[in-house]
Amino acid sequence: MVIVTSHDLRVMKELGCLLTYNPLDCLLQVVIQTSKEGEPTTSPGSPFPFWTALMLYSNFNGSVDDRGICTCSVVLPDTSFPVQKVESLEITAHDLTQRFEKELTKVKEYTKTMQLFEQKLLNLSIKVQVMEETSISYNKLDFELLKLEVSEMQKLVTALKSNFDGSSVIIDQLELEIRNMTLLVEELESLDKNNILAIRREIVALKNRLKECEESRGQNNTHPFIPPGSCGHGGVENISKPFVVRINWRGSGYKYGAWGRDYTPQEPAKTLYWEAPLNTDGRYLEYYRLYNTLDDLLLYRLAKENRVRLGDGSGMVVYNNFMYFNYYGTRDMAKLDLNSNTVTLRRALPDAAFNNRFSYAGVNWQDMDFAVDESGLWVVYSTEASTGNIVISKINDTSLEVLNTWHTLQYKPSVSNTFIVCGVLYAIRPMNTRKEEIFYYYDTNTRKEGRISIIIEKMLETIQSVNYHPLDQKLYVYNDAYLLTYDLTYQKESEHP
Ligand SMILES: *[C@@H]1O[C@H](CO)[C@@H](O)[C@H](O)[C@H]1NC(C)=O
Numbered sequence: 001m002v003i004v005t006s007h008d009l010r011v012m013k014e015l016g017c018l019l020t021y022n023p024l025d026c027l028l029q030v031v032i033q034t035s036k037e038g039e040p041t042t043s044p045g046s047p048f049p050f051w052t053a054l055m056l057y058s059n060f061n062g063s064v065d066d067r068g069i070c071t072c073s074v075v076l077p078d079t080s081f082p083v084q085k086v087e088s089l090e091i092t093a094h095d096l097t098q099r100f101e102k103e104l105t106k107v108k109e110y111t112k113t114m115q116l117f118e119q120k121l122l123n124l125s126i127k128v129q130v131m132e133e134t135s136i137s138y139n140k141l142d143f144e145l146l147k148l149e150v151s152e153m154q155k156l157v158t159a160l161k162s163n164f165d166g167s168s169v170i171i172d173q174l175e176l177e178i179r180n181m182t183l184l185v186e187e188l189e190s191l192d193k194n195n196i197l198a199i200r201r202e203i204v205a206l207k208n209r210l211k212e213c214e215e216s217r218g219q220n221n222t223h224p225f226i227p228p229g230s231c232g233h234g235g236v237e238n239i240s241k242p243f244v245v246r247i248n249w250r251g252s253g254y255k256y257g258a259w260g261r262d263y264t265p266q267e268p269a270k271t272l273y274w275e276a277p278l279n280t281d282g283r284y285l286e287y288y289r290l291y292n293t294l295d296d297l298l299l300y301r302l303a304k305e306n307r308v309r310l311g312d313g314s315g316m317v318v319y320n321n322f323m324y325f326n327y328y329g330t331r332d333m334a335k336l337d338l339n340s341n342t343v344t345l346r347r348a349l350p351d352a353a354f355n356n357r358f359s360y361a362g363v364n365w366q367d368m369d370f371a372v373d374e375s376g377l378w379v380v381y382s383t384e385a386s387t388g389n390i391v392i393s394k395i396n397d398t399s400l401e402v403l404n405t406w407h408t409l410q411y412k413p414s415v416s417n418t419f420i421v422c423g424v425l426y427a428i429r430p431m432n433t434r435k436e437e438i439f440y441y442y443d444t445n446t447r448k449e450g451r452i453s454i455i456i457e458k459m460l461e462t463i464q465s466v467n468y469h470p471l472d473q474k475l476y477v478y479n480d481a482y483l484l485t486y487d488l489t490y491q492k493e494s495e496h497p
C-alpha cells in the first residue's frame, strides 16, 4: 500500500511523496490533497489527471529510511497538467471574489441586460450539472462554451467601465485579470480534460459578483441625469471639450459675433438657430441669419438672412422668437421681432454704462451682455456706481422692465465673458491662448459669490460671446469667427458651490 501526500500543488510537478512500504502488498492506493487543507479533491478511481499521470509514470524509485518509511520522487513529463497555472488561476479567482465582496457594499439598481445574463447563467448551471453527473471526458465544445462565457464577462466589464465614473481603477484591474484568465483558459484547453469544472464554478461565482457589481453602479454615478430645463442640480461641475460646428458664414475675417439657439419656454424643443457675426469693426450688428435646424446651419442652407443695422456689440441673445441687444450708441435695450425683423420695443437700462465703457477683457462694445436661463431673460452690465463691477438684472421680456438687480464684487472688464444657469452667473477669464477658466460665480438665489475653477479649452484666442440653452444644456460660443458648442455637466443637488 502506498499513500502519496502533497501539501502544495507546486510540489506536484516534482512529486515528493511518502511511501508506507509493504513488500507483500504492492497495490497502489493514492490520496492526493490540494493546497486547501484537509479537503481531498479526489478519491481513488476519480479521473484526476495526476492520478493518471502517476499510473502512467509509476516507475519511480523509493528509498526506505530507518523508521521504515520510504521516500520517492517522480518527475512528471512536461506535457502533464500545468498545476501552477491552475493554482494561480484559483488564487486569482479567489482574490477577485474577495475584492468584489468589497465592491458589493455599493449595490443597487437593476438593469435589463442582466436578465438575459441571468438566463444564460441558469443554462450554464444546468450544463455544468450535466457535466458533473457524467464522467465522460469533455470535448472541444465545452471549452468553446467556456471561452464564450469568459469573453462575455470581458464585454460586461468593458460596459461596466464606460458606466463606472467613480472607481474605474478597480474595473481596469478587473479587466486585466479577466484577460489573463482568458489566456489561461486557452492554455488549459490543450492540457486538461477534467479539472476545468472547478474553474468553471469559480467563473460562475465571479459572474454573479459581476452582476451584482453591475447592479450597484447606478448608485454611485457622479454625473446625475438632469432633465432638460430642470434646475435640480448643484450647479455647473465641468464642461466638455469644444465641438467645432463651423466657421461663420461671412468668413474668417469676421472674428466678432455671437450665435445660439432660441429658447421658447412654451416650445422648448424648437430648433431655431441664429448666427450674428458683427461687422469687422467688432461693434456694429448689421446682418444676422436664422436656420430652422442645426443641419441647415451646418450646411449653410435655407438661411433666412436679415439686415438690422441697430445693434451694438456681441451681447445679443434670442429668447422666445425675439432678439435682445444693446441699441447702437445708447444705454437702451432693444427687442427685435424675428418674424418681421422690426424693433418692437426700446427701453433704457437704468444707469448702465455703454459705448465701450466697461466691456469684457479682450472683447469690445459688450457693455450689455444679455443672457437666457431656465427662468428667462437677464442682462449683465456695469454702472458708474458699481465702479465697473458686474451688475445683474432680471428683465421682463415683454416690457423690458428691470424686475430685480444684484450687485457683485467682480470687476467686469477683467472677465472675458459670462453666462447664467439656473440664476447663477458664471464668469470666465483667459488663462492662456488655448484655455479659459470659469473662475467665479454669483448666485442670485442666495446672493452668494465665490471662486471655482473649471477649465475650458478653446480653439482660438478670444472668446467673443457665450450663450446658454436650457434645454440642451450647451454653451454656444463664438470663438474668433468659429462657432463652437460645449456640453455642461452638473453637480448633485447638495454640493452647490
Ligand atoms: C531507479 O533506479 C535505477 C537504478 O538506480 C535507475 O537506473 C533508474 O533510472 C531509476 N528510475 C527512476 C525513475 O529514477
Ligand SMILES: *[C@@H]1O[C@H](CO)[C@@H](O)[C@H](O)[C@H]1NC(C)=O
Pocket (backbone or CB within 6 Å): 105, 106, 107, 166, 167, 219, 220
Ligand atoms: C459611493 O462611493 C463612495 C466611495 O467611493 C462611498 O463612500 C459611498 O457610500 C457610495 N455611495 C453609495 C450610495 O453607495
Ligand SMILES: *[C@@H]1O[C@H](CO)[C@@H](O)[C@H](O)[C@H]1NC(C)=O
Pocket (backbone or CB within 6 Å): 116, 119, 120, 123
Ligand atoms: C437557454 O437554453 C434554452 C434551451 O437550450 C435556449 O432556448 C435559450 O435561448 C437559452 N438562453 C440563453 C439566454 O442562452
Ligand SMILES: *[C@@H]1O[C@H](CO)[C@@H](O)[C@H](O)[C@H]1NC(C)=O
Pocket (backbone or CB within 6 Å): 092, 173, 176, 177, 180
Ligand atoms: C497577468 O499575467 C501576467 C503573467 O502571467 C502577470 O505577470 C500579471 O501580473 C498578471 N496580471 C494580473 C492583473 O493578474
Ligand SMILES: *[C@@H]1O[C@H](CO)[C@@H](O)[C@H](O)[C@H]1NC(C)=O
Pocket (backbone or CB within 6 Å): 238, 239, 240, 241
Ligand atoms: C472635465 O472635463 C474635461 C473635458 O472633458 C476632462 O478632461 C476633465 O478630466 C474633467 N474634469 C473633472 C474634474 O472631471
Ligand SMILES: *[C@@H]1O[C@H](CO)[C@@H](O)[C@H](O)[C@H]1NC(C)=O
Pocket (backbone or CB within 6 Å): 396, 397, 398, 399, 403
Ligand atoms: C411683464 O410685463 C407685462 C406687460 O407689462 C406684464 O403683463 C407682466 O405681468 C410682467 N411680468 C412680470 C413677471 O412682471
